[in-house]
Amino acid sequence: MTLLKTSHFIKQLFLVITFSLIYSCSNSNIGEENSPFNLRLIETKIFTLDNETPPYNADYQLSENGKKRTLSFLNARNKTLYFYDYDSRELINKIPFEAVGPKGVGEVLRSYYYHNQDSIFVQAFQHAKLYLFNSEGEKLDTYPLKAPLGNYITPFYYSNGKLVINNSVGCNSSQGNDPKPVAAVYDLKSKTFALDVDYPKEYYTENSGWPISLCNVSNAPNIEAGTDLYSFAMSPEVIVTDHQGKYEKIDFSSSEIDQSRFATTDEMPLDPLDQAKLAGRYAQYGAIYYDPFQKYYLRFANEPIPESRMEKRIFKPIQNIIIKDENFNTLGEVKDFEGSHFFFFTKEGLNQISVDKDNEGLMVINVFDYEK
Template structure:
């Protein structure tokens, strides 16, 4: 802990600055909507007494016969549940131990390559664990190059991960890609060295790292201290060999070429989002927690970006700003909206779907049916079902 205290103190000293930047939405109010996003269907998966909704991680797994399974992680019993995506029936569960040679203490995401190659991210040791259909551990791959996990100096060099359905483990050309992040305000000393995308070569388990935080957003000692501002949302366009990166504080999207590691920037904003301003905290001072949360509540914040390869469109989520100084509203009252763009990132339209607190939007993915988003039925106190509402873009 003394290492972590030292590092956090160092970061706070070199990060806190009175400098404030404004990220303007140059197309606010001028975009023309030609399409809308509408709910077209719903799926309800009945849960047993040991399974909970509001999963942070799920994956559609396609077996060798073309059968689709909706799989998701169940935090209650440390298992991956397999449901038939078409008929909604529970087919199987793979349970993982927490201790011992097959133990995975803090599983937070996974990728099913096949039933005998299931990769699980274990946050406790910051490692990728290879398992099989029996829950047996076959290999462990350190994501911090075997650095001492107890010596927290590694957090200045390697990303930390919070895998969710909207930021999954991607399989790409015999590699697994993980999108991580930096947790605190970015020191200028790290802006050109810290990389948040990790590539794991599945042939030899070697690691490589790419993708810097854009300096124009996060450099120059600007205070984006809350962890929410440093989140990186990504999606893979396999057809065109690039990652699309969505930063919460940017109206633009950043396209990362997986072959050249070069960025290009495209507009991907909302017609109704205003200027996004960094936190104004005097140099050498820490931001009070309530002021920090109020800033989150009163700021337009972008999040997930999902590519629909079937309809050739992108969906980008935004959590709209609340009215200033309304003490009755909290972050879960922020409106959740979806912006649609064509495959060349031309704006098509956007639709509000309700309050942030009514959706587990982190559990969202695309199938040929459309954009699947988990809906939270607050009347379901017994947690009977996991509900997916499916959206499609229409003229």
């Protein structure tokens, strides 16, 4: 079953589209205290990695085929997709990609999307192309990408013959009136794309005064509802779109984040380490997710990194997670959540990728249940 024959597969929840002037204020709770919410650890699953695979990788995806659940991820170091049986925890397949030759994808792979075993997309960063492979590693098709598209970050997904791609660009690198898109909608049949929703100017103009690392946009598709949420690092609001004309702003703020800290700065260091230090002094919003099993939205709200940590080059902030239901009613906020922000979801609960501090050859998955 190829991708182009499964146009009914998903409705969308991913990025942002045509601007309308209808903003939703009914869910606003800025300045209000979010009630406490807990995540209760119910299980820890251990997966064995090979000696080429680091503990953290790119874009964990869970797929289900009958009773079998498969967890996949991209190891960017060796340009290989790994597939594990989620329940038995056994490695069941690897798809290595070559840099050159007929199946070559270049030296850099940034992201992928697994639709089914005959339709696996990978983003060839240096080639400015998307390639379609099957599970045997055979290249089936090529989809050219053109400027002004930039650095793609996942998730991207397929719906009605099109891929919707989240596009993250440096905020302070705007040239002239070139658009800075959040989303690109790619028509696989015609091999053309349309840009969908520019960054608000305050996120990318030369006068924005924000470190480049604050400019990435996180998104969370709700396939069942056919909508996408977009989260900007410096905004208490998220954008909800269906890429067909719907556009709303929804408050998704944290009671733990002081909005007055969202001030601009004239300091724009070139060194990446100095940029990380500068960004760490800001409170900012992080990754956003949708749990299709519980029908919850989750958004990270990160407090400024204490100076004592930054002196030790520890750039991990204090993480809080705001949780809303599918109607954007706030259920509560998890305070000071430990560990990574790499999530995927199963019927059992929230799955967080973690590591074994004593053995980097293991991938640890902590499974959490929601607890008000």
